[in-house]
Amino acid sequence: MQGIIKKVEREIESSKKKLLNRAKKRGLWENFGEKELRNIEDKYAEYFKYNYVDITSNTIRKMIEVFRDWCYNLEDKDLK
Numbered sequence: 001m002q003g004i005i006k007k008v009e010r011e012i013e014s015s016k017k018k019l020l021n022r023a024k025k026r027g028l029w030e031n032f033g034e035k036e037l038r039n040i041e042d043k044y045a046e047y048f049k050y051n052y053v054d055i056t057s058n059t060i061r062k063m064i065e066v067f068r069d070w071c072y073n074l075e076d077k078d079l080k
Contacts, residue, residue, distance in 0.1 A: 004047070004060070005056060005059055005060065005063075008040070008064070009063060011043075015036040015040065016067070019033050019036060023079055024079050027076065027079075028076060028079070032071055032072075032074060033067075033068075033070075033071030033072075034071070036071075037068055040064060040067065041064060044060055047061065
């Protein structure tokens with residue numbers, strides 16, 4: 001199950017890089033990261049949306065929540 005955690009981690013990091021590059025060029029926009037977040041949530045819905053209590057599911061849920069918080073809380077000053 002560690003493989004799936006690494007896969008989610010790589011996908012989140014890739015999304016962060018893409019979002020940061022776009023934001024540095026165009027600035028932040030409303031609903032920043034929503035599309036990427038939704039894609040990740042949908043792709044890993046079996047781990048994210050259901051109330052599993054195993055370590056893998058909890059880890060993936062937490063990773064996605066941290067990514068969501070990052071998207072929602074990023075500010076212009078963070079782009080420098």
